[in-house]
Amino acid sequence: xKLVDSLRLRIATLFQRSEMNAEIEEELxxxxxxxxxxxxxxxxxxxxxxxxARIEFGGHExxxxxxYEALGGTFIETLVQDACFxxxxxxxxxxxxxxxxxxxxxxxxxxxxxxxVLNALILRPLNVPRAESLFGISRxxxxxxxxxxxxxxxxxxxxxSFDGLAACNISQAGLDTGDNPARVWLYEVSGNYFDxxxxxxxxxxxxxxxxxxxxxSAPYIVLTYAYWHAHFQDxxxxxxxxxxxxxxxxxxxxxxxxxxxxxxxxxxxxxxxxIVNHEQVGGADDLNARxxxxxxxxxxxxxxxxxxxxxxxxxxxxxxxxEKTYPQDDGQMSFSLARPSLAGDFGGRPIRxxxxxxxxxxxxxxxxxxxxxxxxxxxRAADRSREVALRLALGAGRVRILRQLFTEAILISLIGGxxxxxxxxxxxxxxxxxxxxPEFPINLAVSPDASVYGVALLLALASGFLFxxxxxxxxxxxxPYGVIKSGxxxxxxxxxxxxxxxxxxxxxxxxxxxxxxxxAVRGLARSLHSSFGFEPRNVMLVDTDLSMxxxxxxKVPAMQRRMSDAMQTIPGVASVGLVDSPPLHMGxxxxxxxxxxxTDLRPANAAATTIRFEVSPDYFRAAGTAxxxxxxxxxxxxxxxxxxxxxxxxxxxxxxxxxxxxxxRYFKRQDGTRLQVVGIVxxxxxxxxxxxxxxxxxxxxxxxxxxxxxxxVVRSNRDPQQLAAAIKSRLxxxxxxxxxxxxxxxxxxxxxxxxxxxxxxxxGVLGVMGAMLSITGIFGMAAYSVSKRMRELGIRMxxxxxxxxxxxxxxxRPLKLLxxxxxxxxLLGILASRVLAFIVYQATPRDPLVLAGVVLAMAxxxxxxxxxxxxxxxxxxxxxLLREE
Amino acid sequence: MNDQAQLLPGTLDLxxxxxxxxxxxxxxxxxxRIGQISGNALLIEQGALxxxxxxxxxxxLLKARWGTSENNRRAKFYELxxxxxxxxxxxxxxxxxxxAAIASALSQQPEET
Numbered sequence: 002x003k004l005v006d007s008l009r010l011r012i013a014t015l016f017q018r019s020e021m022n023a024e025i026e027e028e029l030x031x032x033x034x035x036x037x038x039x040x041x042x043x044x045x046x047x048x049x050x051x052x053x054a055r056i057e058f059g060g061h062e063x064x065x066x067x068x069y070e071a072l073g074g075t076f077i078e079t080l081v082q083d084a085c086f087x088x089x090x091x092x093x094x095x096x097x098x099x100x101x102x103x104x105x106x107x108x109x110x111x112x113x114x115x116x117x118v119l120n121a122l123i124l125r126p127l128n129v130p131r132a133e134s135l136f137g138i139s140r141x142x143x144x145x146x147x148x149x150x151x152x153x154x155x156x157x158x159x160x161x162s163f164d165g166l167a168a169c170n171i172s173q174a175g176l177d178t179g180d181n182p183a184r185v186w187l188y189e190v191s192g193n194y195f196d197x198x199x200x201x202x203x204x205x206x207x208x209x210x211x212x213x214x215x216x217x218s219a220p221y222i223v224l225t226y227a228y229w230h231a232h233f234q235d236x237x238x239x240x241x242x243x244x245x246x247x248x249x250x251x252x253x254x255x256x257x258x259x260x261x262x263x264x265x266x267x268x269x270x271x272x273x274x275x276i277v278n279h280e281q282v283g284g285a286d287d288l289n290a291r292x293x294x295x296x297x298x299x300x301x302x303x304x305x306x307x308x309x310x311x312x313x314x315x316x317x318x319x320x321x322x323x324e325k326t327y328p329q330d331d332g333q334m335s336f337s338l339a340r341p342s343l344a345g346d347f348g349g350r351p352i353r354x355x356x357x358x359x360x361x362x363x364x365x366x367x368x369x370x371x372x373x374x375x376x377x378x379x380x381r382a383a384d385r386s387r388e389v390a391l392r393l394a395l396g397a398g399r400v401r402i403l404r405q406l407f408t409e410a411i412l413i414s415l416i417g418g419x420x421x422x423x424x425x426x427x428x429x430x431x432x433x434x435x436x437x438x439p440e441f442p443i444n445l446a447v448s449p450d451a452s453v454y455g456v457a458l459l460l461a462l463a464s465g466f467l468f469x470x471x472x473x474x475x476x477x478x479x480x481p482y483g484v485i486k487s488g489x490x491x492x493x494x495x496x497x498x499x500x501x502x503x504x505x506x507x508x509x510x511x512x513x514x515x516x517x518x519x520x521a522v523r524g525l526a527r528s529l530h531s532s533f534g535f536e537p538r539n540v541m542l543v544d545t546d547l548s549m550x551x552x553x554x555x556k557v558p559a560m561q562r563r564m565s566d567a568m569q570t571i572p573g574v575a576s577v578g579l580v581d582s583p584p585l586h587m588g589x590x591x592x593x594x595x596x597x598x599x600t601d602l603r604p605a606n607a608a609a610t611t612i613r614f615e616v617s618p619d620y621f622r623a624a625g626t627a628x629x630x631x632x633x634x635x636x637x638x639x640x641x642x643x644x645x646x647x648x649x650x651x652x653x654x655x656x657x658x659x660x661x662x663x664x665x666r667y668f669k670r671q672d673g674t675r676l677q678v679v680g681i682v683x684x685x686x687x688x689x690x691x692x693x694x695x696x697x698x699x700x701x702x703x704x705x706x707x708x709x710x711x712x713x714v715v716r717s718n719r720d721p722q723q724l725a726a727a728i729k730s731r732l733x734x735x736x737x738x739x740x741x742x743x744x745x746x747x748x749x750x751x752x753x754x755x756x757x758x759x760x761x762x763x764x765g766v767l768g769v770m771g772a773m774l775s776i777t778g779i780f781g782m783a784a785y786s787v788s789k790r791m792r793e794l795g796i797r798m799x800x801x802x803x804x805x806x807x808x809x810x811x812x813x814r815p816l817k818l819l820x821x822x823x824x825x826x827x828l829l830g831i832l833a834s835r836v837l838a839f840i841v842y843q844a845t846p847r848d849p850l851v852l853a854g855v856v857l858a859m860a861x862x863x864x865x866x867x868x869x870x871x872x873x874x875x876x877x878x879x880x881x882l883l884r885e886e
Numbered sequence: 887m888n889d890q891a892q893l894l895p896g897t898l899d900l901x902x903x904x905x906x907x908x909x910x911x912x913x914x915x916x917x918x919r920i921g922q923i924s925g926n927a928l929l930i931e932q933g934a935l936x937x938x939x940x941x942x943x944x945x946x947l948l949k950a951r952w953g954t955s956e957n958n959r960r961a962k963f964y965e966l967x968x969x970x971x972x973x974x975x976x977x978x979x980x981x982x983x984x985x986a987a988i989a990s991a992l993s994q995q996p997e998e999t
Contacts, residue, residue, distance in 0.1 A: 025936075025940075027960070028913060028936065028961075028962050029933070029936060031912070031913070031914075031955075031959060031960060031961045031962070032912075032913045032914045032932065032936075034957075034959055035912070035914035035915075035955065035957060035959065035961070036914060036932070038957050038959075057932055058932045058933045059931050059932060059933040059934070060933065061933065063933075064933035064934065064936055064937060067936075067937035068936050068937050068940045070937070071937045071938075071940035071941040071944065072940050072944055
């Protein structure tokens with residue numbers, strides 16, 4: 002209330018200013034008249050009496066101002082006045098204003114973007130009711146969120162901690178709405194998914210637990226709003242329509258609300274289908290396989306009053322029962338809880354580490370910008386010491402002068418913040434619609450919201466106060482008479498001033514940023530040049546899933562054969578191989594294997610967990626994977642022949658002891674099949690992670706373990722576009738209803754390179770910003786020091802100093818500070834390598850190339866920044882200069 | 887001039903309240919009244935009175951209205967409000983306590999401490 006009242010009074014006084022001034026004026030005049038009356042009575046003539054009265058009264062204008070202030074009328078007015086004055090001052094030095102505003106715009110823009118990402122990924126809860134009690138279940142041992150369907154059912158039915166556990170799996174299928182078959186991404190979800198999450202349909206209805214009656218009993222589809230909008234043009238009549246999914250009829254039940262994009266933040270599906278129809282959708286009958294952990298995420302709301310710790314205890318007790326009851330299938334079954342939005346700790350941990358690192362670096366940028374502007378402001382305050390002294394001498398209060406300087410700082414920070422925010426909004430809008438991978442619906446909704454604007458405003462204000470506070474001491478200590486008498490000579494002292502310290506801090510921060518971006522670039526270069534274990538150049542990958550076109554069991558190998566034969570007939574194709582899922586791509590399969598001597602085939606006794614590929618005989622040639630010893634597969638390694646495998650060296654080392662005599666030996670799979678090793682191939686990178694350690698891998702003949710998921714690896718020197726067109730037409734000739742996706746292998750590897758690329762890009766941007774900041778910082782300092790000492794330098798030159806000596810006198814100090822700051826920054830960078838290692842693969846700032854690069858970069862920056870001031874020093878004409886001053 | 891004492895900060899308000907408590911006065915009259923009741927022992931810059939008056943009006947301790955002075959000139963007259971009267975009483979008490987305490991402290995002989 003009080004605040005409102007006082008604000009109203011202030012606003013009222015603002016408009017009544019002239020009226021109030023007149024009243025004050027009249028009252029003061031009345032006082033003087035009364036006094037003059039008295040003086041006149043004591044014998045003075047009227048004119049003299051009035052003159053005396055006025056003198057006795059004191060500073061008329063000053064008191065008038067004070068009266069006005071006492072009425073509370075000046076707050077807003079002073080603000081407006083200060084703002085106008087600041088604008089005028091800034092207009093007079095546009096160079097300074099532009100540098101300051103750009104510096105801040107960059108820093109605040111970077112922080113706004115990073116905050117928006119942080120907000121979207123980590124701070125903002127998933128868009129479901131009661132998001133704070135929603136948890137996903139991860140295995141405690143490897144943080145993997147995957148579960149098998151029977152395990153899920155046991156956890157769902159026997160826990161006492163959740164209001165309902167829902168399961169959700171990402172899958173891909175072929176959708177045929179009547180004309181053109183298309184590949185779609187969907188969530189296979191348990192019947193209780195929407196009810197457990199508390200989501201209401203936008204249109205039509207959802208499916209429920211009561212719709213599940215065993216395998217393939219619930220052929221229903223719930224569309225996401227986005228897919229309905231984009232592919233059904235908001236047609237409300239879509240509810241009840243029947244479409245074909247992998248050739249099976251499915252009924253569209255309803256549409257999910259627009260704000261619900263599934264339970265993973267970065268993976269928005271096209272629609273939802275019941276998980277009990279997994280055989281039709283996913284192409285494999287995994288519903289009864291307890292040992293196959295394929296369900297991506299199991300999640301639910303904790304019951305009211307149940308803590309996560311209690312829930313973990315509850316789940317783990319079910320887990321230990323499962324461990325005992327099904328030792329063949331279930332390994333260690335203890336659990337942890339994590340937010341489902343980033344796939345639990347599985348994806349959450351690296352993403353959180355990355356975002357935290359980014360936030361830290363962006364904060365450093367802002368700090369460096371503030372240090373930069375602080376020293377610029379201090380320099381300006383020193384330049385304006387004469388103006389300040391004059392104002393002080395004329396009776397201005399120090400508070401009033403400080404207030405004006407702060408207004409100037411805040412004004413700059415607000416303008417800079419606004420520009421930065423505008424830039425970041427543009428960037429974020431772009432980022433929100435950006436799909437890094439054409440084949441996956443991976444996308445992040447980072448559009449700015451109120452909190453982003455709020456944070457930007459707050460940062461702008463805070464940084465304004467921060468760098469505005471730097472020259473305060475200088476102003477407070479100004480002695481007006483001293484400055485006016487002696488002129489602004491500046492302190493020629495050699496002692497380290499606060500300004501110097503600021504510059505060192507700023508350069509150190511910038512050196513850290515430059516170092517980290519170089520580390521990132523090096524890391525990326527190194528990952529790109531490491532050996533993949535295959536040769537992605539001149540290869541087209543053709544992704545098809547035969548189950549999407551209704552092929553099953555025996556029809557699959559025959560079709561695969563026809564497809565690969567058809568590819569062979571394309572002119573210029575050197576070789577064609579088949580693989581169930583190419584290496585270094587999202588999605589891979591692992592199996593546990595046992596030594597030949599093991600008889601008790603429970604997971605705990607496994608010799609290794611290995612990556613598994615099902616490949617055709619020609620795969621190795623088409624992929625360019627080198628055979629080290631033994632043989633690859635032939636067409637005779639079919640389902641009637643003895644089971645064989647090709648392994649890599651790591652597999653041989655781990656399972657068979659050594660690679661030298663591995664060929665011909667046997668190992669076992671979990672179902673007890675014995676496989677004979679027929680060949681050993683080179684190692685490589687298999688999962689979607691370039692940084693992986695050597696992993697065991699085994700290749701099985703696709704004829705012995707059929708897979709309807711088929712990637713064709715087509716090696717050819719032909720132009721990719723022509724080749725893709727030729728491939729497409731051959732496939733259409735074989736089966737027009739088979740959806741396919743054709744890309745070069747290099748394109749397909751984008752997924753694996755995404756992490757390092759994003760890291761390099763963001764660190765690179767931050768590094769460039771750091772470099773720019775250090776340029777403006779050093780430039781400001783050097784230019785200032787030169788302009789301060791012009792007269793001294795002129796005298797030195799007039800007395801016969803050499804140009805080199807003058808240059809040294811003028812720029813030695815900034816360069817010394819630069820060297821000192823860079824050394825500190827480099828040291829800090831080395832100490833911070835642990836932080837960097839979070840963000841970039843193979844990050845090591847101890848790399849001599851990086852070290853040399855940072856030193857070189859900082860030296861270059863110094864050279865660049867001191868170039869103009871140095872030119873100015875060299876162009877000093879002592880005579881003209883001395884005459885002018 | 888030199889035998890006049892400088893005002894302690896904050897005491898001008900108290901003096902104004904006291905001066906006005908004896909009846910409505912215009913600004914110049916307040917100045918004269920303070921001189922009169924203090925035996926002309928206090929140095930007050932004439933103009934400095936007015937910011938103090940405006941402040942007291944804004945705090946609701948004084949109220950002001952325009953009228954005609956004994957010299958037949960237009961002048962603004964100030965008088966105490968109820969809050970002003972209360973404040974004067976409190977301030978007078980606390981000032982007396984302070985003055986007594988300081989006087990007592992200063993009058994102690996060194997050996998008695």
